[in-house]
Amino acid sequence: MNSSVEQNKSETRYARSANLKRILSLIVAVTIFIMIVYFLPDSFSYAAKIMTAIICFGVLLWALEPIPIGLTALIVLLLMLLFDVAESSVIFSGFASPAIYLIVGGMMLAKAVNDTSLAKRVSYMMLRKWGHTSKGLLASILVITQIQAFFIPATAVRTTLMLPISSMIIETVGAKPQSNLRKMILLGVAYGGNISGTAIMTAAIGNILTIELLNSYVNISITYFQWFFYTFPLWFILIPSMWLLLLKMFPLPKEQRTFPMIKQEMEDKIHDLGPINYRELRCLFILVLTVGLWVTEPLHGLHPSIPALIGVALMTFPGIGCASWDNVVKINYNTVLLVSVTLSMGYTLIDSGAASTISEYLSVDWVLKIIQNPVLAVIFVVVLAQLFHKMISNVSTAVVTLLPIVLSLASNANIDPLVVGFTAGLSSLYGFVLIVETMPNLLVHSTGMITQKDFLKPGLYATIITTILTIIVGLTWWRFIGLV
Incomplete structure (x- = not known):
């Protein structure tokens, strides 16, 4: 009897803790949304401000996961439509892709x-x-x-x-x-x-x-x-x-x-x-x-x-x-919603002007000089993608937010966008340190047989290895075949 009571108390405490984390995560996401809208400089247009805020809002919810990922995707889609950041045909285009x-x-x-x-x-x-x-x-x-x-x-x-x-x-x-x-x-x-x-x-x-x-x-x-x-x-x-x-x-x-x-x-x-x-x-x-x-x-x-x-x-x-x-036909529609909406986010990020504005801020002389050198461009983008992926955990979200910015940066530097775009997309695949970086990490961790701590040290080495090997292949094989 006592054992049953203790178990019920434990389950109640766990449920309260989970609800508190869920509420705090939602409050943080909404706060970040409001701060970005009000504090981004005027060089961002209205649509660019709202779109940047929506992306940060969605990224936080996907990372913290207070609600299902498919529901977050649906909310992001609705926000893009309700705030009219682009033509509805652009916002819905991810679903038709x-x-x-x-x-x-x-x-x-x-x-x-x-x-x-x-x-x-x-x-x-x-x-x-x-x-x-x-x-x-x-x-x-x-x-x-x-x-x-x-x-x-x-x-x-x-x-x-x-x-x-x-x-x-x-x-x-x-x-x-x-x-x-x-x-x-x-x-x-x-x-x-x-x-x-x-x-x-x-x-x-x-x-x-x-x-x-x-x-x-x-x-x-x-x-x-x-x-x-x-x-x-x-x-x-x-x-x-x-x-x-x-x-x-x-x-x-x-x-x-x-x-x-x-x-x-x-x-x-x-x-x-x-x-x-x-x-x-x-x-x-x-x-x-x-x-x-x-x-x-x-x-x-x-x-x-x-x-x-x-x-x-x-x-x-x-x-x-x-x-x-x-x-x-019993497929995971959370994934379908996630990918469709993130693809729409990528299209809308460009169409709203947010990607262009962000790339303008990045287009300082030293960055443009690096990007204009194919060898240095590969190194820069590989490292950037790894750092970006650590902040934006979901692979799909990382790709559709980083690529428009990188492509706009390539346009500002007047270079072929293939190398930097391809490198950014490829490098965004690899996530070894945090369990939220990739679905394989998340699924393995969900077994309960391994902890986040177990990922840290080997994940750091794996990240360094993939970064170095991608750069080596970029500077050898890609140069040999004319990609770089």
């Missing part, structure tokens, strides 16, 4: 794949082959996510697929709470998810938004193949770099470096799945066809959203598909 259909199609594809045992089978086979040692186990976790990136266009979905597998591994090997082994496995899932969007254009929402903004405002188109061509050296270097980092950060005693039980567990799992069936084969064929259409975009000219939707139609069509339509 082909990028949104690509994201929706990607999430539906992921649902369809998850309706079969294909993803699990591939994961179990890799872990059976290499997962019996600590080095092989970590490598498998990292590589599985990279393979999934070709076929599952959402870091959140790929991470969600990996979490049950990682939890099973933790239980099988007996990784204790706060042990190095548990931290290595979980951060392997998070960091693998973060870098998996590097070279595959459809594998990360940030990539899609970058391409959409470049195409809409500076008329630069980047195909699926071009994105891969620009970024694959960085991707190939990042995978072993994250592997080495986590092995060094979380050294294991000798008795925790081999796991013979993993092989047996994976064999049992594969046995339970049975032999590969026709549904899995049809799923694999449709995935290969979809990826093939993405890769050959220069030949047929189809926007990447069209192959994604073709894949969804084939996967759910009676008789030839591999998934149920009723299951496939």
Whole structure:
């Protein structure tokens, strides 16, 4: 009886604390909104002031999350409409963008794949082959996510697929709470998810938004193949770099470096799945066809959203598909709202004049001289994007707020906007220090098996590594192929 009373009291205290945090977060966001509107200098037009305030208001709510992210997106949309910061056609344009259909199609594809045992089978086979040692186990976790990136266009979905597998591994090997082994496995899932969007254009929402903004405002188109061509050296270097980092950060005693039980567990799992069936084969064929259409975009000219939707139609069509339509349409509409509204924010930030005004303040002589030098421009934008991402935690929001400013800055400096725009978008993908920086971090942390503190030190090193490697690739490979 006493135990039940104490539990009720504890739950009541937790609920009150959560409500207080929620109220304080909302008060802070509203206060910041009002201060920006009233204290920004007169060089900002009315629309630019309001739009800047709306963005800061939305960013705070997305970071603190006192209300669901989809509800925040809806409120931001309403604020843009009610304050009339741009034509309604501009404000609603994010919802009509082909990028949104690509994201929706990607999430539906992921649902369809998850309706079969294909993803699990591939994961179990890799872990059976290499997962019996600590080095092989970590490598498998990292590589599985990279393979999934070709076929599952959402870091959140790929991470969600990996979490049950990682939890099973933790239980099988007996990784204790706060042990190095548990931290290595979980951060392997998070960091693998973060870098998996590097070279595959459809594998990360940030990539899609970058391409959409470049195409809409500076008329630069980047195909699926071009994105891969620009970024694959960085991707190939990042995978072993994250592997080495986590092995060094979380050294294991000798008795925790081999796991013979993993092989047996994976064999049992594969046995339970049975032999590969026709549904899995049809799923694999449709995935290969979809990826093939993405890769050959220069030949047929189809926007990447069209192959994604073709894949969804084939996967759910009676008789030839591999998934149920009723299951496939159960996608996360919080994400759809978030991406649609953030894309509209990017368009409206430019249309309202806010991006131009902010870039004018940044266009001091020393910044323009840096931007006008391609080598220094890459270094400057990579570092700027990392710092910006720490302040604006959500990847989508970071991309759609930073890119318009960077593109306006490139216009002021009279340089080709491709390099700085592409670099800013790519660098915004990587977030390792704070759990709110990326969906893989947030999802891994939500398991309750790892804390924010566990992200800090390895995350700092991972940030430094990705920053340095991006700059090195920019100054070597990008110069070699003529991008810089």
